[in-house]
Structures are given as structure tokens and as C-alpha cells.
Amino acid sequence: MSTPVKKVPIHLQSAQNRLLIKNGKVVNEDEIIEEDVYIEDGIIKQLGRNLIIPGGTRVIDARGKLVIPGGIDPHTHFEFEFMNTTTVDDFYQGTKAAVAGGTTMIIDFVFVKKGESLLDAYYSYRQKADEKVCCDYALHVIISYWSDRVFEEMSILCSEHGVNSFKAFMAYSFMLDDSELYSAFEACKKLGAVAMVHAENGSIIFKNTEKLLAKGITGPEGHELSRPEEVEAEAVNRACTIANQVNCPLYIVHVMSKSATVALVQARNRGVRVIGETLAAALGTDGSHCNHSCFQHSAGHVISPPLRPDPMTPQYLMNYLAQNDLQLTGSDNCTFSTRQKEVGLNDFSKIPNGVNGVEDRMSVIWEKGVHSGIIDPCRFVAITSSTAAKIFNLYPRKGCIATGSDADIVIWNPNKTRTISAKTHHQAVDFNIFEVLDYQQKYAIMKTHLIGNGMPRCSRVCYS
Numbered sequence: 001m002s003t004p005v006k007k008v009p010i011h012l013q014s015a016q017n018r019l020l021i022k023n024g025k026v027v028n029e030d031e032i033i034e035e036d037v038y039i040e041d042g043i044i045k046q047l048g049r050n051l052i053i054p055g056g057t058r059v060i061d062a063r064g065k066l067v068i069p070g071g072i073d074p075h076t077h078f079e080f081e082f083m084n085t086t087t088v089d090d091f092y093q094g095t096k097a098a099v100a101g102g103t104t105m106i107i108d109f110v111f112v113k114k115g116e117s118l119l120d121a122y123y124s125y126r127q128k129a130d131e132k133v134c135c136d137y138a139l140h141v142i143i144s145y146w147s148d149r150v151f152e153e154m155s156i157l158c159s160e161h162g163v164n165s166f167k168a169f170m171a172y173s174f175m176l177d178d179s180e181l182y183s184a185f186e187a188c189k190k191l192g193a194v195a196m197v198h199a200e201n202g203s204i205i206f207k208n209t210e211k212l213l214a215k216g217i218t219g220p221e222g223h224e225l226s227r228p229e230e231v232e233a234e235a236v237n238r239a240c241t242i243a244n245q246v247n248c249p250l251y252i253v254h255v256m257s258k259s260a261t262v263a264l265v266q267a268r269n270r271g272v273r274v275i276g277e278t279l280a281a282a283l284g285t286d287g288s289h290c291n292h293s294c295f296q297h298s299a300g301h302v303i304s305p306p307l308r309p310d311p312m313t314p315q316y317l318m319n320y321l322a323q324n325d326l327q328l329t330g331s332d333n334c335t336f337s338t339r340q341k342e343v344g345l346n347d348f349s350k351i352p353n354g355v356n357g358v359e360d361r362m363s364v365i366w367e368k369g370v371h372s373g374i375i376d377p378c379r380f381v382a383i384t385s386s387t388a389a390k391i392f393n394l395y396p397r398k399g400c401i402a403t404g405s406d407a408d409i410v411i412w413n414p415n416k417t418r419t420i421s422a423k424t425h426h427q428a429v430d431f432n433i434f435e436v437l438d439y440q441q442k443y444a445i446m447k448t449h450l451i452g453n454g455m456p457r458c459s460r461v462c463y464s
């Protein structure tokens, strides 16, 4: 993750640089307090009731609303060149959608091709993102091969650019083998960086895919068949084992199944320091959609690791979050249009992997977690914001509402609803996995809570 550089947006340089949010309930991960929030130049200056503040301050009445830390999405892929195409949400549209959904910071991934310089890749992502982002952002860097030079560049990224997290893949053509993973985790340990991993057994997936295609299973339903739960769980266990050999704390991205969570919890119980992230996608929908006869619909749900066909999985994952077996949520927003997905019409392994979520993550988790009674608003704040801020060294500047923190604030109306739709969302993609069509009786139209009066009211800073 790269160190944020503060740029004061023009709208905050005007008279609006002073703001009072009155009469709301401030929710942090550890408590809910009725207090007003006074902000100056994008920083929280005072908290409490009956504050003494300068005349002319703009006031927002948050009566009946919650005042929460802006969401931090630790897992997005904007303008990502992947599987021979590029995601449709760029840094402009993706971050605009993030803000519309109550997320005020995203952390994206610098993809580094095999043999490419990590620094060159990092600079090119900075160039792409800096001019376009509508919210705060930072970058993790991907390790797709191993060499001494990679370690030197990791070290420069940490010391000169504030990058403090690196991700390795155990699947796809750019996966690391066990010995490379060992070196990458060891390097993270030496640098004090967070080691992140996409945990799936890439070799098994490759063999299963060949077999399924040979049998004539070519549609999107083949995707999950080629990478069932145990293929994810095996990789989680292996990654934990390798990280533990070099005493490196590990962050598993997109834990998508019960089996993978069980493997993670077992590793933790034997002393491995491991953090588990799950996704809005995995909490808000399930893999049964990949069997749908409409290709747009089924391929639109293809993500790796896959959404699991067991319809109870979302609830299990939410329970795991509730009891801190899993620690936080991201979106893994990685969107491809229907046209792009059609490349895999006759071969599921060619369908570009990825779904939406950056805009709807907060609403979906509120609906499935808080509204359903599984978690309380404090835990909601923890799993959507505070925990990510702590892991990626942003806390307490971000992830909490406290004096001296950035005023990344969302005014959340727990009683308002909206209907999710690809027609009205702010993303570039033409499909939305949370838009539930009425093709199956068992699903109702999903309504989720909306923030504020239609848009989040956050005072934000941008990074350049």
C-alpha cells in the first residue's frame, strides 16, 4: 500500500472548510455516542454536544442517522489488464462509485508482469490513478515472480513510497510456487510489510479445467467445478504453513467458502498469525447463479475463488465475521462487460474473472449483517473500515471518528432503502450481481439501505 499524499480538494478550500454534523449518533468500532462532529479543512477538530464553533460554519443535521467512518475497501482492481482484457471501471468511475456507496478510500493492486520492474509498474499505476481518483487511494504491489532484484525493489517501494503490502497468487499463469512464496513471505517479514495471498491451488485448477472441457462441460457452471472448496482450503492451509515457517503474518484475500475459513481458523488455532478477508459478493449472493441459462447472468457471477453453490455460504461467512474468525471485507471489484465475458462463451476458463462490489459493499453488508441481526453497527464499522485502517497502517488517521482524524465520514440512514440495479449504479459495468432478477421465486428484490439523502456526505482528501 502506498503512503497517501494529501491534496485539498477545491470544494474544501472555500467557506465550506468548516462543517458541523449535528444531532447524529457517532459509531466507532468500539462504541456508539450521541455527539456532534466539528470539521475544519478535512480534519475532525472537536466531538461532543454544544460545541463552541466559529460563526458561518456549514451545518448538516444528522438527526436519526448514524455518523460512521467512511468505508475502506482494501481490495479493488481498476483499469486492470487481466485475462487478455481490461476492467471497465477505471480509477475515475470506480472511485466515483465507491464514494456513492459510502466508501471513502480504496486500495488497489499494482499488477507486475513476470520479469517487469516493480518500480516501473508502480509508477505507471500512479500515473493512471492520480489524475482520476475521486477518493483517497493507496496501492498494494503484486509479486508475480521471484529474484534478488524483486526484493531490492520491494525494499525501495517500502522505504521511498510507503508501500507496506505485497500480494502473491497461488493460481493463474503468474502464480508463485511454494519456494517463491517462501521467499516472498520472508521478504515481507524482513521489511515489516503485510504479505497477502490469493489462495487457490492453481495446478489442480489447471488439470480439472482440462478434464471438464474434454468432457464437454464448457459453460460457466464449469468454473466452480474446476475449483471446488477444498482447492481453496488446501491453498489456505499451505499458505499459512509457508508463512509460519518464516514467522510472517499473512493476509488471505477473498476467503469465499466455509472450508477455506475452517482451514484458516485451524491454522490460527495452532499459532499462525493470519487475517481473513471476505467479499461483499460472497456475503450478498451465491454460486447457484452460475448455473443460470442466461450467459450474461451466469458469466456475470464468475469470480475466483468462485461464489459457492451452497446458498447457506453467505450466512456462514457473515457469522464468521461476527465471531472474528474472519476480520474484514473488501469488494475485489474487477468488472468486465457482458461483451468481454462473452470471450468465454464456449470455454468457461476464458471468461474474465471478476464481479462488481465497490459501490454496493457497504449497503450489502449492512443489509445482510446488521439489518438481519447478525452483527451490530460497531462490528459493521470494524469490518468495513477500522480493521483495514489498522492492518494497512492508516489508523487512527482513518477508520475512526476521533479528534485529529481525517474527516472521512458517512452519514448513514439506517431506515432508507434503495433497489440495486445496473441501470442506476455509478459503475461502468453493465451487470450487477446484487441486482436480483425475479427469475427465481426464492429471491426477493433486494433492497438495501441508502446513505444520507442519496449520496454520502463525506469530507475527503485526495492523494496525488
Ligand SMILES: NC(=O)NCCC(=O)O
Binding pocket: 077, 198, 254, 302, 303, 304, 305, 332, 334, 353, 354, 355
Ligand atoms: N477475483 C477475481 O476473480 N478477479 C480479480 C483478480 C483476483 O483478485 O484474483
Ligand SMILES: [Zn+2]
Binding pocket: 198, 253, 254, 304, 305
Ligand atoms: Zn484474487
Ligand SMILES: [Zn+2]
Binding pocket: 075, 076, 077, 332, 334
Ligand atoms: Zn482481487
